[in-house]
Amino acid sequence: MENLKYQPVPYDVEATIRRELKDEEFRKEFEELEPMYALISELLTARKLSGMTQEAVANKIGTTKSAISRLEGGSKHAPSVTTLRKYAEAVGCDLVIKLEPKRKTKV
Template sequence: MKKFDTFLEEQMKDPDFKSEFENLQPELDVIRAIVDARTSQNLTQKQLSERTGINQADISKLENGTRNPTLNMLKRLAKGMNMELKIEFTPKQA
């Protein structure tokens, strides 16, 4: 992971790259939260699909960033993992 961190640090010096990266961060955070929640319970995408009624292919698309989840879908995922969905706004860091 050291090589990636070094690469990212170098790329963040470019204002255009940094702006685009920061714009994508909320989507990346949602993806990471879904994957982390699912894997923390040792669930496969198929098992989560069975619990939620969400097609496994759609869960895969969410996790690889090619589909954006609706709020209803996030609620269903949380319920299927016996978790609470929490969305919050936080102040920007300077």
């Protein structure tokens, strides 16, 4: 009989990203997606710190759990400032938007 015991395959995401960043095309796409992933991270962290579920946030905002899931999942549609403000209020945060000077590319 085969050994059916769960044996996870080790995978180092950070090492994979470091390796892939050596490819110019990958690096460019990765950098373009960085702001979206930063936003998602902020949303998830704020909700976790608030102790709220997606459903609780949705109820407080007046939307659906699936809408919150799409917002936190980085769907193709960019959220409006109004939506972000409502989300921030629901999880007990202030929405802060800032522009930062671009980082100079090392050559």
